[in-house]
Amino acid sequence: MKAKILDYILIFLLAFLIISFFQEKPEEKQIIKKSNVIVNTVDSSYTVPAAIKLNIENNTDKILKINTCDDISISYNSQPKKINDKSFCKDLVIKANSKEIVSYVKNYNIFEKAWNYAFKVDIWEKEPLFTNFDIDIRWVFGKFFTFFLYAPVYNLFIFFVENTGNSLFWAIILITLLIRIILIWPQHKMLESQKKMQIIQPKIKELQAKHKWNHQILGQEMMKLYKTEKVNPMWSCGLLIIQMPILFVLYYVIMYIKDDSNLFYLYEFLKPFDLSKIEPVFYWLDLYWTWWVVGVFLWLTVATLQFLQVRYSFSQNKLPEKTKEIVKKDDNSLASMMPDQKVMQNFMLFVLPIMVWVFTYIFPAGLWIYWGITTLFILIQQLIVNKILKKSS
Secondary structure, three states: OHHHHHHHHHHHHHHHHHHHHHOOOOOOOOOEEEOOEEEEEOOOEEEOOOOOEEEEEEOOOOOEEEEOOOOEEEEEOOEEEOOOOHHHOOEEEEOOOEEEEEEOHHHHHHHOOOEEEEEEEOOOOOOOEEEEEEEEOOOHHHHHHHHHHHHHHHHHHHHHHHOOOOEHHHHHHHHHHHHHHHOHHHHHHHHHHHHHHHHOHHHHHHHHHHOOOOHHHHHHHHHHHHHHHOOOOOHHHHHHHHHHHHHHHHHHHHHOOOOHHHHHOOOHHHOOOOHHHOEOEEOOEEOOOOOHHHHHHHHHHHHHHHHHHHHHHOOOOOOOHHHHHHHHHOHHHHHHHOOOHHHHHHHHHHHHHHHHHHHHOOOOHHHHHHHHHHHHHHHHHHHHHHHHHHHHO
């Protein structure tokens, strides 16, 4: 009983950590107010590459005129930075009680080094206004994630968006289908291995009961059994390790697909594309978020598919009577050798759909379209695997 409770605690702890990972952390903004004019960057800290935007808010009753090149200067480590793009230089007229944002997104090359930067804004020949911000370097893992996972998937999204009438919905559909086609064979091997592991559970239990006091012999006999039955336990969880990064990448791509900082990652042939043209709404479905009607619909759909997929993934093999008697005599020692299968089965069948419902209100709707189609694919593959193994047995 204690082992079962511990299993549930570990499962829910893992779910809590996943939720915490995806929750947005509030960002602190540095605001400098002087002469009723507020000057600040949209964010107080950035990482390379940085999409810098300067916010100038005029809270006076006069019109504020600023030239983006003559009146605004940038310094890096106390050294001035210049913008060579003449098209950037223009006159801004900020009316009373209004604000303007000066975008340096296309000039990300001048913010390529990590350090403390400062903007100086000259207002009406008075004492200038300053605002500071930091740019940091990504960690090694962050660089790997960005350039080898995020950037390729993001460009693929933009390519599909550009060729489907700027629709994010159809881009998600096409990306999902492409991923599932690529993973057809690994997914088949994983499902096959999982099913075979369940089929040989009676033999595994029998070996555990027979060699419960000698773990070395038990390990050797288990390896022989896997080799005889042509089962690779690593296939049972290997693909999950592959799919988790994919899920994280899709989350960030969908949530921040229109963010200007992504201009840095665009491949050369996609740079002319205007990110503001991306359409995140498909009829009544907003792919960026989930409200209660959409949440209920998505939950019922995805949770039902998830339940069916898990239901058909579990075999109904029964232990031989002789093995049952041996297992019953010393159930505690056997439970300590292997996770409780009933706990895992009940969790997958009943607790997982509830977690799906909770996650539906945390993750964007676009991610659940991916998850629903993926689950449907896996369900179909599961039925095919079950049919193949049933014939072979």
